[in-house]
Amino acid sequence: MKVGILGATGAVGQKFIRLLQDHPWFSISALGASERSSGKKYSEAANWIEDITLPSKVAAMTVRNCDPAEFSDVDFVFSGLDSSVAGEIEGAFARAGIPVISNAKNYRMDDTVPLLVPEINPEQIELIKKQEFTKDGSGWIVTNPNCVxxxxxxxxxxxxxxxxxxxxxxxxxxxxxxxxxxxxxxxxxxxxxxxxxxxxxxxxxxxxxxxxxxxxxxxxxxxxxxxxxxxxxxxxxxxxxxxxxxxxxxxxxxxxxxxxxxxxxxxxxxxxxxxxxxxxxxxxxxxxxxxxxxxxxxxxxxxxxxxxxxxxxxxxNTIRGAAGGAILNAELLHKKGYLG
Missing domain, CATH: 3.30.360.10 (Dihydrodipicolinate Reductase; domain 2)
Incomplete structure (x- = not known):
């Protein structure tokens, strides 16, 4: 599946990039960040802080605006956006029919949005059916919890x-x-x-x-x-x-x-x-x-x-409590037929 990463230049976005290398189901196809970074090669836009070498494929990718119109080629997105902007942007992606698996706090306590730890409450993915971002149910949001x-x-x-x-x-x-x-x-x-x-x-x-x-x-x-x-x-x-x-x-x-x-x-x-x-x-x-x-x-x-x-x-905290937890959420959703 083709995935996009929103907030790709930040710490959580970088962790998504690291963890998704060689993933058997998901391939990074698009990177999104602020207007300050958009249009640049990822290697120029990001201050890479992970303790592995920046993957060459990702380094050469051009960073896009976090606009759903620029992510029409992905199956879903992971969001590592800061909560100050995540609410509006994630909602826009969901309304555009692009599923969002978010690390941000903005939608966690929404009664129709799963707050998910797959080993603890996998049944909560059923809440997706109550969301009304799109008439056909193609766009939705799932969140992973706070790192504590x-x-x-x-x-x-x-x-x-x-x-x-x-x-x-x-x-x-x-x-x-x-x-x-x-x-x-x-x-x-x-x-x-x-x-x-x-x-x-x-x-x-x-x-x-x-x-x-x-x-x-x-x-x-x-x-x-x-x-x-x-x-x-x-x-x-x-x-x-x-x-x-x-x-x-x-x-x-x-x-x-x-x-x-x-x-x-x-x-x-x-x-x-x-x-x-x-x-x-x-x-x-x-x-x-x-x-x-x-x-x-x-x-x-x-x-x-x-x-x-x-x-x-x-x-x-940044793997189980953030990016790794979100990836496990995506795997569960894929296996249960919500993705792909």
Whole structure:
């Protein structure tokens, strides 16, 4: 399938380009960015920050305006656009009959737009049928969640199914790559922790509740730490049905069934959950890239003195929490007949 990338010169757009190299189903056919970049060769327009060589085919491509009229040759688009412009542009593409798989926040909480993590809520793709961007249903939008809501919902899903989540107290330790490029000033983050990320905390609760189709209380504190990739979450959880012991909690993970395991999606990890026994694991530097950056790591799983259990969870924020998650969404949609 021929795909376009909107916001192709930005950090998320570059991650899409990197991850789509040699994809068995999807081929990059068009790149879109701001008017400042349009008309230039991609190699001239982008400040390439990925740690692989810029693919020569992409380097030679001419950047287009993010106008659906210039993307008539693609089957669908991935959007890595900034939220300040994503709403208008993504809506225009959908109305033009071009499906959009978005990393932006603008449509996430729309009642007709899937907020999707394929292992957690694949049934939510049915919401596409309620969208009215085009009369024939050819244009639609699917979103992937905030880079914290992704690992949090994954960590909670087996536990919620087994015990019912009642309350979560959450502290995040978020890598600097989550701030995009140029991101956080070096004098603010080197040897430091910043105890607030603007606009982050209000997204976590609503998005996680939509992903799990559940109501529960969540208090989140979002911090920025000097790691490169991998968001770490510290969660203390109260359940509606208290687990008898830690073995019952572990059983909830080991007995969980992956609803997309039989689909053989290229970006689906062979092992969704990695439960670490060592007290000092997981660690972003050691584990964020495992299973192609698509695995969720859980450690420090223990009964809690306050509430019921505590755990640490970690996932690669720009892969599982952004571009890689969007690609997995596209794979699910393709397999289910919504693309192609």
């Amino acid at each position: 809501a992704v690992p949090l919902s994954m960590a909670l899903k087996p536990l919620h199914d087994a015990f019912g989540v009642d309350t979560v107290i959450l502290t995040t330790m978020q890598a600097i790559s989550g701030a995009g490029y140029p991101g956080v000033a070096s004098l603010d983050i080197l040897g430091n922790v910043v105890p607030f990320i603007s606009g982050e905390e209000p997204k976590i609760g609503p998005e996680t509740r939509k992903l799990l189709s559940a109501e529960f209380d969540l208090q989140a504190t979002a911090t920025r730490v000097p790691t490169l990739n991998g968001h770490m979450l510290s969660a203390t959880i109260k359940f509606k049905k208290k687990p008898a012991d830690l073995e019952e909690v572990r059983d909830a993970y080991s007995n969980w069934h992956n609803p997309i395991s039989a689909l053989n999606l290229p970006f689906s990890p062979s092992e969704v959950y990695k439960i670490h026994e060592k007290d000092t694991y997981p660690q972003p530097r050691l584990h964020a890239d495992q299973e192609g950056g698509m695995q969720l790591h859980i450690g420090r799983l223990r009964m809690a003195e306050v509430f019921d259990i505590s755990l640490m969870a970690m996932a690669h």
